[in-house]
Amino acid sequence: MTNYKQLLHAIKTFIFDVDGVMTDGIVLITPDGDLLRTMNVKDGYALQLAVRKGYRIIIISGGRCEAVRERFSLLGVKEVFLGVSHKLEVFETLQKEGNLRPDEVLFMGDDIPDFEVMKKVHVAACPADAAEEIKSVSSYISSKNGGQGCVRDVIEQVMKIQGNWFDDDGFHW
16 A cells, blocks of 8 residues: 555645535534634645645635635635535536646545545545544545644645745745
8 A cells, every 4th residue: 555645746736625624613603694613824824835835725615605715815725616515526627627637636525525526536635533434535634633733734744745845935924
């Protein structure tokens, strides 16, 4: 069996789910009906650095909160697909458009809607608290839970393997 770190050399694109990966999966509902989530700032740092280093970041989420899109926009992430009921369709559309190569993709998901896409990519990864079915198809299971730095974990590992992590670009936002 191949060590998953050997697979990281090929990664040029990261695809992430939101709830349960970027967040801890807990959603608070305000009296006005707004849904509130928390996201880890260390994940945010790694995302913006990856964008600046030329990695492609794609978000595919079933959630519909436009504040989530704004958060990613502030980090430089331009490809944000919200309200997606079938993630494989978005993945296959990007692939058909000719600008996505599965052999260069790391996908991090945490639950059943992520399963089909995770089986199609070079590296499937998940947080420590992912569903068992997702763990079963993952090349890498982070030691961090969703919303607790698992995104930073995988980005940092890829960038370190590729020599892009701790350099002058990393000392500013």
